[in-house]
Amino acid sequence: MLPRLRARLPLLGTVWRLSLPVIVSNLLISLVNVVDIFMVGRLGPLEIAAVGMATSVRMLVLIGIMSVTAGSIALAAQAYGARDARALSHVARQSLSLTVLLALLLSVVGWLLAEPLLRILNSGGDPQAAALGAAYLRILFLGTVLLALNLVINSLMQGAGDTVTPLYITAGANVLNILFNYLFMFGPGPLPALGVAGAAVGTLIARFIASVIGLVILYSGRNPVHILPGSYRPDWGMFRDILAIGVPSGLQGVARNGAQVFLLGIVTSTAAGTYGAAALAIGLQIESLAFMPGLAISVAATSLVGQALGSWDPEEARRRGDTAIVLGVLVMSLAAVPIFALAPQILHLFDPSAHPTVIAAGTSYLRINALFLPLLAVAMVTNGTLRGAGDTRPGLVGTVIGRCLIVVPLAHLLALTLDFGVVGVWWALCVGTTIQALWVALRWRGTRWQGVALRKTALYRRHLGGLSERVQRRFLQEVRTPLMACLGASEAVEEAGVRYTLPEGRGAAFVRFREGTFEVAEGREHLPHPSSAAAPKRPKAAAYAHD
Structure with a gap:
């Protein structure tokens, strides 16, 4: 065991080096969101409500864009692994073409539905909040192409193993976002004070600059992803491959968030009521910090597994994936220790005046879920390894089974029928995490994902x-x-x-x-032997069965 671990140490270092810039990028994104809310808070409670509702609608757009980025990172990794510069350039051009087409569609739909959606979300609230949110959203929808380009450019670079350049782009975009938000929200000097709409204008300008910088880098030849001369005309076969990988990833987010809505209803039906909902909201925010290393390692796993399959070394792909899973479990196990030990103190840090019921429910949530963070790491990172092979359907199926078909009815049974209260919901979530982890782990232990990767190639x-x-x-x-x-x-x-x-x-x-x-x-x-020789025995890692 010790020699095997010692042999994996260099690969563990590689996975961590790829993951660390992604972790920092995610932290920067979280930080800029906090600063945005802080600045909007200076305008008033209606403005905060408007931005909060608008953010919920924007999540639907991000899920749509994920349908491109998830496919782009996998196919870019495989093309880079095959050391085929033309194929990598083709993946990049088609990813950008598909991104623009999809973003334009989302812009039109979002522009038309912004106000009706916010009225539904604001049912019974101040109509001015919906109006402010609609103005904010419509400006953002005008720049959907810029947001989408920014995300897909970063994904292409990450697929080719460059996670540092996207970090620099994200850091620069976030600094500009904060600067322009301040300028257009509060209007110092000759600039107009646009309020909430100014926050959208600032975000738009920052994303435009980041997208231009990203495209310049891709065309410069100084990045692993180098766009060569060629056409941006849609290649429907490539579009299909990108979406076949990406759409299940996007639908995973829909299934996960949809189940969350039902769980929120169950939580508010317990004795804890709205205090239980508050505990869940705070607990999810705290837990999201523990998720960041797992998500980053998942991105690294996608890149490394995809590259190994691009050069057609399934055994190396498995070794890289296994190493990433081990690292994910180790890191998230370490994160679980302070969360479990200091749960009440962490809750007070996030909400100093929290009601005792919020503290009690939140503490039980954090401690129960901390026990299952290692299994969550298995689910998250294994999803990344399978994504590297373009095999994203098992992750979707695992989420639907685990979250929708198991967690929701089990939470209702434990919390309401058997009267365990909110603790029953927390345990149901852990059962769902276990099922998701086992589902994708079993897929990874097999070899069908190798066949999926093969069928995605030119x-x-x-x-x-x-x-x-x-x-x-x-x-x-x-x-x-x-x-x-x-x-x-x-x-x-x-x-x-x-x-x-x-x-x-x-x-x-x-x-x-x-x-x-x-x-x-x-x-x-x-060749090591003539290809006309008798067919050799089937290699142990090459059962290319069709789904």
Whole structure:
């Protein structure tokens, strides 16, 4: 056990180095949200209510954009792992094209529905709050393209293993966001004081600058993602691949947030009432800080697993994924200790004047959920490993089963029927976390995700898809795996076949596909044995079963 752990230490360091900038980026985003609320608070309670309601509606937009970013990071990682600069550039261009089209659609829908949605959310409240929120939202919806571009550019870089540049972009955007928000909200000097609308204008300008900087970097050739000359015309096959990976990730957020609404209703029906709802809200805010390392390690896992599969090394992909899961469990287990030990003190820190019921319910929430943070780490990071393979449906299914089909009815049974109160809801949440973790872990322990990754490649779409499974396995084991194992080798899919270029001028190999089989037309000497030999035994990590 000790030698195995010692052998994993360099990889643990790699995962952590990729994760740390993502953690800092998330902290900066949280910080700018806090500063925004602080500045809006200087305007008055109606303005705070308006921004709060508008933020709930904006979450729907972010879920839509995630349908692109989740697919982009996975496909960018695989193209980068294949060392195919043209494929990576194509993924980048198509991700940007799809982002613009989707963002324009969301802008139009959001503009039309902003006021009706806020009226529903503000039912019984001051109509002025809905009006202020609608004005704020409509300005933001005008800049949906900018927000979406900013997010997808960061995702492309993260997929290629660069998490530092997105950190710099995020840090710069957040500083500008705070600066412009202040200028346009309060109007010092000759500038007009736009109030809540000024916060939206400031955010828009900051996102515009960040998007321009991101695009300049992608075109500069100084980033692992380099956009080469080519067309932005929609490639519907690539769009389908991006959305096939991303839409389940987006729907996960819908299922999770939808279940949360039902749970809130159950909590307020217990003896704790609205105090229980307050405890849940504060508990989720505190817990979100513990989530940050897990989410960051999940992003690193997506990048590392995707890159290993791009160079077609499933065993290395599994080793990287396992290491990321171990690191996630270790980090979130450490985070659980102070949360469990200092739960009442942490709650008082967030709400010094909290009601005793809020403190009691919040303490039980934090302590019960702290016990299950390691399992939550398994669920979160394993989702990231599977995302690297483009296999996002198991995460969605696990969320629907765990959160919607198990947690909600179990919470009702424990909290209301059996009269355990809010503690019953907390335990139901932990049961759901356990089910989600087991579901995705079982998928990761198998090999079906390798087949999912293979079917997302241009190589499969153009050539391997027409071959039998036996011939596919033979090609992968005899040709692709040994050639891509050469450090610096690259793969380029062409109309007639696939070309492998070896590093340091060592030559190249070209494989042609026809009549249900393949032949090595050039570079046979680079293979460990002739491809015409009898088909070898099936490799233990290569069961490419179809879903």
